[in-house]
Amino acid sequence: MCGIAGFINKNGEDADVQKLKRMTDAVAHRGPDAEGQLCEGNVALGHRRLSIIDLSEDGRQPMESTDGRFVITFNGEIYNYKELKEELSACGAVFANDTDTEVIIEAYRRWGVDCLERFNGMWAFVMFDRSQQELFISRDRFAVKPLYILDRKDLFMFASEPKAIIAAESEENIPDLVQVYRFLKSGIPEDIDERSWYENIKQFPAAFYGIYSLKTNSLQVNPYWQPDVEQFKKKWIDGRDPIATFKELFDDAVKIRLRADVEVGTCLSGGLDSSAIVGCCKKRHGVTMRTFSSCYEDKSCDEKDFIDSVNRFTGSKPVPIFPDEKLVPFVEAFQEINKNHDGPAGGASLYSQYRVFERVGQQVKVVLDGQGADELFCGYGGALKLALRRQAKTASRASMVKILQNVISENSFLDISQLSTELGIRVLGIDFYTDWVRRVKKEKAERNAQWRGRLPFTKSFSALIQDQPTLSVGRQSDDEITQWCLNSLLITFIPHLCHNEDGNSMNFSVEVRMPFLDYRIVEFALALDSSYKVKGIWQKWIVRKALREYLPVKVRRRRSKMGYPAPFFRWLKESEEKDEFREIIFSFAERNMVPLETIEARYTAHMSGKANTELILFRYLVLELWLRTCNFDKIPG
Amino acid sequence: MKLLICAQAQAEIVLKCLREFQQGNDITVVVPSDVGRVLKESEDIGSAELIRLKGKRFCDDSIAELEPLKNEQFDAAVMVSEGPAFVGFDKVIETIDGLRFNGTLIFYNSIGHREVIYVPNGVGRILERCAVRLLYGFCSMIRPIELFVERIYIQCAELLGL
Numbered sequence: 001m002c003g004i005a006g007f008i009n010k011n012g013e014d015a016d017v018q019k020l021k022r023m024t025d026a027v028a029h030r031g032p033d034a035e036g037q038l039c040e041g042n043v044a045l046g047h048r049r050l051s052i053i054d055l056s057e058d059g060r061q062p063m064e065s066t067d068g069r070f071v072i073t074f075n076g077e078i079y080n081y082k083e084l085k086e087e088l089s090a091c092g093a094v095f096a097n098d099t100d101t102e103v104i105i106e107a108y109r110r111w112g113v114d115c116l117e118r119f120n121g122m123w124a125f126v127m128f129d130r131s132q133q134e135l136f137i138s139r140d141r142f143a144v145k146p147l148y149i150l151d152r153k154d155l156f157m158f159a160s161e162p163k164a165i166i167a168a169e170s171e172e173n174i175p176d177l178v179q180v181y182r183f184l185k186s187g188i189p190e191d192i193d194e195r196s197w198y199e200n201i202k203q204f205p206a207a208f209y210g211i212y213s214l215k216t217n218s219l220q221v222n223p224y225w226q227p228d229v230e231q232f233k234k235k236w237i238d239g240r241d242p243i244a245t246f247k248e249l250f251d252d253a254v255k256i257r258l259r260a261d262v263e264v265g266t267c268l269s270g271g272l273d274s275s276a277i278v279g280c281c282k283k284r285h286g287v288t289m290r291t292f293s294s295c296y297e298d299k300s301c302d303e304k305d306f307i308d309s310v311n312r313f314t315g316s317k318p319v320p321i322f323p324d325e326k327l328v329p330f331v332e333a334f335q336e337i338n339k340n341h342d343g344p345a346g347g348a349s350l351y352s353q354y355r356v357f358e359r360v361g362q363q364v365k366v367v368l369d370g371q372g373a374d375e376l377f378c379g380y381g382g383a384l385k386l387a388l389r390r391q392a393k394t395a396s397r398a399s400m401v402k403i404l405q406n407v408i409s410e411n412s413f414l415d416i417s418q419l420s421t422e423l424g425i426r427v428l429g430i431d432f433y434t435d436w437v438r439r440v441k442k443e444k445a446e447r448n449a450q451w452r453g454r455l456p457f458t459k460s461f462s463a464l465i466q467d468q469p470t471l472s473v474g475r476q477s478d479d480e481i482t483q484w485c486l487n488s489l490l491i492t493f494i495p496h497l498c499h500n501e502d503g504n505s506m507n508f509s510v511e512v513r514m515p516f517l518d519y520r521i522v523e524f525a526l527a528l529d530s531s532y533k534v535k536g537i538w539q540k541w542i543v544r545k546a547l548r549e550y551l552p553v554k555v556r557r558r559r560s561k562m563g564y565p566a567p568f569f570r571w572l573k574e575s576e577e578k579d580e581f582r583e584i585i586f587s588f589a590e591r592n593m594v595p596l597e598t599i600e601a602r603y604t605a606h607m608s609g610k611a612n613t614e615l616i617l618f619r620y621l622v623l624e625l626w627l628r629t630c631n632f633d634k635i636p637g
Numbered sequence: 638m639k640l641l642i643c644a645q646a647q648a649e650i651v652l653k654c655l656r657e658f659q660q661g662n663d664i665t666v667v668v669p670s671d672v673g674r675v676l677k678e679s680e681d682i683g684s685a686e687l688i689r690l691k692g693k694r695f696c697d698d699s700i701a702e703l704e705p706l707k708n709e710q711f712d713a714a715v716m717v718s719e720g721p722a723f724v725g726f727d728k729v730i731e732t733i734d735g736l737r738f739n740g741t742l743i744f745y746n747s748i749g750h751r752e753v754i755y756v757p758n759g760v761g762r763i764l765e766r767c768a769v770r771l772l773y774g775f776c777s778m779i780r781p782i783e784l785f786v787e788r789i790y791i792q793c794a795e796l797l798g799l
């Protein structure tokens with residue numbers, strides 16, 4: 001796992017090594033162990049290395065193939081490199097070192113672009129083919145590893161982070177106002193399409209490869225992986241026992257992610273997913289790990305009981321981290337997080353995650369993490385709602401107890417007011433439902449009275465940004481739950497969760513590996529009948545069932561969910577920095593994006609306790625902090 | 638059949654719905670004013686009676702226009718959704734709450750998919766209401782007991798190292 005950067009002068013001018021060094025220096029945190037720059041004619045390839053596999057000098061990059069035809073700069077890991085290496089060696093390939101990087105080169109030589117289908121891992125790389133005078137560019141299937149490009153008339157640039165591009169081309173530090181609008185409107189940060197937080201810097205799409213021809217100075221991109229539910233069914237489901245298949249895949253996904261020449265730890269939240277990973281490492285692969293967990297004095301957001309239970313069950317070595325124990329001022333921390341993410345922080349919870357990785361980075365270089373299971377196996381309330389809908393459609397009235405149990409469950413994310421009208425009437429009957437809606441609406445009206453009639457955006461900002469189209473992955477499945485999983489995987493959750501995790505972890509030179517995002521598990525999950533994902537009142541049913549032996553009973557029967565909690569609402573009101581927060585939030589009005597009276601109404605409502613507007617106030621705060629670092633003053637008009 | 642179509646949706650979706658339901662049915666369409674303007678000019682409105690509510694959305698203003706309908710008995714109510722999901726009917730439900738219909742609700746979404754729900758009438762409706770309240774109360778009541786049993790079970794499992 002590393003940082004990459006490079007460029008091509010389209011006018012044929014020789015590449016400037018100092019410019020390349022500025023780029024690699026900007027991503028030095030991604031790879032503090034070594035650096036390398038290669039300038040050849042108008043082509044520049046740079047690299048910062050975080051040594052994890054083959055710690056010797058042989059692993060330095062940019063790396064040349066044994067015959068000198070290819071040069072590669074690579075960020076990520078190909079977990080199945082050992083198997084691929086064996087296969088390639090049998091075909092006569094010669095290897096000079098023990099890295100996965102060299103396997104990519106030889107695989108490309110042997111199989112061309114089809115090599116990508118064989119890779120199991122996370123990656124972003126650029127390979128220069130000297131004989132064809134072209135660059136082969138690729139990014140992993142699920143946007144785990146970042147890759148940004150700038151394609152101007154005179155220049156083509158790429159880097160692991162936009163800051164590397166801006167370090168060489170400072171005039172590109174222009175915010176993308178569409179992203180800003182989206183962020184203010186729904187809180188969805190970047191990564192939902194090719195846009196980055198900067199106007200001209202785009203993301204290279206996940207699951208695509210590109211060929212950049214130096215002869216024509218043009219980039220052609222094509223997909224190498226696409227979700228095809230029917231195909232996945234044939235591959236992973238037909239004629240197999242789903243529970244045994246899932247366990248087999250999960251065991252192998254964890255096994256290949258333990259491959260490293262440094263110590264591997266685990267992030268442990270005490271939830272089902274990270275606990276299953278810790279359990280699998282110990283019970284299946286005999287590895288006792290150090291587990292890193294965020295703990296809080298505030299019991300309402302503490303998961304210590306569950307964490308302790310897993311550590312006892314597996315005999316792991318716990319490393320508790322207390323993000324609330326303030327060492328750095330919040331404002332300073334959010335400035336730092338904004339910098340890491342090359343944009344405003346997606347949520348206050350990133351603060352807790354940031355503090356966890358700060359400590360992880362002092363102790364290990366690699367951690368496993370449970371990201372992906374909620375999206376693939378329906379761990380969120382949205383999926384439960386769809387499952388309820390299906391149950392309500394087919395269930396007899398006698399089964400209604402089960403459905404109501406689910407609705408009422410205090411541990412569930414689901415609230416009765418979130419039920420769709422049709423489902424609400426079906427489950428509860430029209431009178432009960434309408435009574436409920438009336439009550440919810442009354443409460444909502446009282447809450448909203450504080451800012452009713454106030455515009456969310458200034459007229460000038462609304463006029464500048466026309467309504468943006470809703471993004472969609474297209475209809476891939478008739479099953480609503482499978483479609484929900486696909487959207488979560490490709491648009492709503494995984495891309496920006498991976499972005500957040502990469503930003504926070506790589507800032508402290510920590511590589512995060514996610515077994516649930518093994519492409520085989522993803523394909524299996526997309527093909528799996530949704531009755532294995534939600535059964536009765538149990539979400540992620542197959543995870544509980546198949547990985548039973550890895551989980552203590554307490555976690556296996558757990559239904560609550562927390563993520564990385566961060567009590568921003570309290571910080572706003574009670575922290576020593578509350579006046580500074582206020583000053584920053586109100587100065588955001590000068591950007592002419594949100595009217596001052598709207599900001600005022602929301603802030604007053606929050607501080608007086610009449611409403612909890614922490615989400616939107618947080619967006620104003622981090623956005624203002626980030627805009628202060630850009631070439632941007634305010635919206636004209 | 639005497640149908641009441643309530644739509645908080647774009648005119649094209651309402652017209653599509655109208656075309657599908659028009660044959661053999663006596664239809665009354667209730668829509669916000671803006672949508673009503675488009676419907677009025679369309680041939681697809683046919684013999685349907687059009688009622689335009691003031692305001693851009695349902696319940697934005699008074700619903701005095703619906704007063705005459707209070708004496709009528711509808712066989713079914715069709716609710717048209719703006720999008721593919723079956724959401725956003727709250728205001729529509731509120732609007733038709735005082736009207737009389739014979740127990741069938743049809744939810745119709747933007748892609749023409751229908752969900753039919755049979756709502757009991759008269760005594761059946763009162764009984765259902767009571768049953769749901771009882772069941773809801775029962776589930777709320779047993780929830781703490783369920784959690785207590787669960788806690789005991791987990792503590793035993795922990796003691797056994799499971």
